[in-house]
Amino acid sequence: MVNSGRESAKDNDLFFTCSLIDYIARKTKNTRAEVVNALGEKYLIKIYDLADIYHSDNIDRVSDDFIRDAKISTADFDNVASCKYAIPSHWDIGKVYKRLIKFVAEYEKIDVVDALLKVYNSFISSKIDDYNSSMYYENPLYLLECYLENKVI
Incomplete structure (x- = not known):
């Protein structure tokens, strides 16, 4: 596989998947965990597998399709x-989520979608999503350590 960018295609697919989750959450005023759980593994795998195609489409239309489905x-x-x-x-x-999910998948030796489900359903998701705090722009390795310790350290 040719890698013409700085990141692998699958890293870009994970980035798009996480960005779409956030977009849907903002649009529907749900937490990110609620969106992830509503999409479920079936739709998350579909988004991740077809992210290169969805990324070329209008994000409003793509998000509307998944909100409806x-x-x-x-x-x-x-x-x-x-x-x-x-x-x-x-x-x-x-x-932010892409980096953390990738670290968790590598650390725990699990599939990326499994890591995605775990991260969004962990305590750290609500911390990252509090834009009045500094969590969302913390060092990615610090976020991983917090996730692994199951608390802010």
Whole structure:
């Protein structure tokens, strides 16, 4: 496989998957864990496997398709509105999760989608998604250590 960029194609696919999760969460005002759990393994694998195709499409249309297909309803979690500072983009947050998920998959020797489910359902997800804290721009290895310790260290 030719790698014409700085990252592998699968890393880019994971980045898009995580960014789409964040985009859907913002659009539906759900936590990221709620979105991941509503999508379930079936849709997460589909997004990850076809990310190179979805990435070329309009993210609003792609997100609408998954919101409809996974029956994700609108909730009232709005970490963007409650943010007092600069709001990170869904791409920024996608990169944070991509790095952490990749580390977890390598460390625990598990599949990327399994690591994705574990990370988004761990305590650290709510910490990353609090844009009034500094967690989302912390060093990726620090986030991994916090995840492994199951607490902020």
